[in-house]
Amino acid sequence: MNNKHIYLISGLGADERVFSRLEFPAGYDVHFLPWIQPLNAAEPIGEYAMRMARRILHPNPVMLGLSFGGMMSIEIARHIPVEKVILLSSVKRRQELPPYYNSVARMLLHRLPDRLLFRRRQYIVRLFMQSKSEEERALLRDYMTKKDFSYMRWALDAILQWQNEWVPSSLLHIHGSSDRPFPRRYVQPTHTIVNGGHFMVMNRAAEINRILEREL
Template sequence: MSKKHIYLISGLGADERVFRNLVFPEGYEAHYLSWIRPLSPDEPISEYASRMARRIVHPDPVLLGLSFGGMMCIEIARQMPVEKVILLSSVKHKGELPPWYNGLARLVLRRLPDRLLFHRRRFVVKLFMQASAEDEKQLLNDYLSRNDYSYTRWALNAVLHWQNEWIPPGCVHIHGSSDRPFPRRYVHPTHTILKGGHFMVMNRAAEINRILERELL
């Protein structure tokens, strides 16, 4: 039996460590697709996705994306054939973004300098990410220690301006009922993890793995 290939895209500012508790069914080989530097602060998400997709070397892969990585998976799936798109703690289209991701938020992002927008973000990030265990907190601390904000500013801008209305056929959407960045009341997932937060990829992995086993067989 030939192997199937699943490409993983992490959330904004995270890396492949967030996926370390996931287990995929026999016959699947996982590949982490790391973030790349945007060409400009206003690079369209579609063009960024096209550059990401060039590093996918297997035909008809499964794409699995966490948070902003899920949005990126959808943008990639618009441009190349894929077997399936799986979203974790993410949104499928612009209608699932909470209403406060609006024109005012875009204006604030555009007007505020880095020192005001990012230097005091620690409380907000920890509140929204809902990390509890020490390894989760370590990942957040690693993210918060970075001082290059060009990618972060680009990614936030891409989220706030996302206009997608297309949902990939057979899209699997796993979401936590207690998610804060993308509250459950605005999204319509195929699977809901009761009391799961935005970091459930790490602390509720056993439940996610059971769903993945059913969906990938």
Template sequence: MNRKHLYLISGLGADERVFQHLQFPPDYELHYLPWIPPLPDESISSYAARMAESITTDGPVSLLGLSFGGIMSVEIAKIRPVSQNILISSIKNTQEKPGYFNWVLRLHLLQLPDFLIFQNRRFVVERYMDVQSAEEKELLRAYLAKKDYAYTRWAVNVMLHWQNEYLPENLVHINGDKDHPFPIKYVHPTHIIHNGGHFMVMNRAEEISRILAENLL
């Protein structure tokens, strides 16, 4: 059996544990592409190039990106051979950026001090992310416990300013119609999960796995 290579990119502040409930076709070898510390004022294209250095497979690979990881997968596809991009709970171009991005920029909210932005945000984030089970809450709280605020500020800033018209070939885009960070009214996915929220990679994994099985090349 010829092995195919699928690189997984988690969302902002997350790691490979968010993919633990997904099932993939047996001919795919899975790799997790870890986040790396950004350089001061680094552009998203520069960051994507450095992140892509961890892809050790020769030739085209497939990328699966969750949330901010989906944006990063599109950037990586601009600079190295990618046979297929799969986006989950994400956006693929400038037109899909939600309207609230603009008022976050206009109000200069990222200029607020860390204690106003990051502390005591757990309950808001849990609701915003549509966290449901005790397992999901525990995982999200582990992410929120991280204190790398400089990385979070960088990631949110480049996402707010992201400009992209490039669409990779063989794109599969899966979003829920109850996604709060990326509302469905702005997004035009290839597949919609009914009542799926932003954390559906865990609580709707069976449906997502079925879509992957039917659409992975």
């Protein structure tokens, strides 16, 4: 029997290390799908997703996306057949975004210079990510050394103006009740991790793994 394939997409600016504590049932080959550079600041998320999808080498994969990676997994599922989409700490449609992700936030994103928007972002990142261990904090410190602000601006703009209403028929949505970027009161997940924060992919991985074992 041939193995199935699962593709992982990290959150904004992160890499495959955030998935280091996830475990998948036997019979799955795991692949990390890295972010690519947007063609320009105004590239539509759908066109970006088509370019990402060209790097998927196996038919009918399972897509697993963390945070913005979950949104991207849904966009990819518009363009290629997938077996299942799994969201971790993410949202699946526009109304699950908090109301302050709006045109005012987008205006500030476009008007504020890099030095104000990103160079002191460590305070916001630490507040939102809810890291607990030294390993998690080290990953965040590494993330904050990245200087590719053009990608960050594109990604944040894509989140703020996401208008999706389409949800794949086979979708698993795991969310933390204490998530700060995407508060649970706006989200309707299939599974809730009690007191889980936005970094639960690492610090609540055992509970996530049990859900994956049952659902895959």
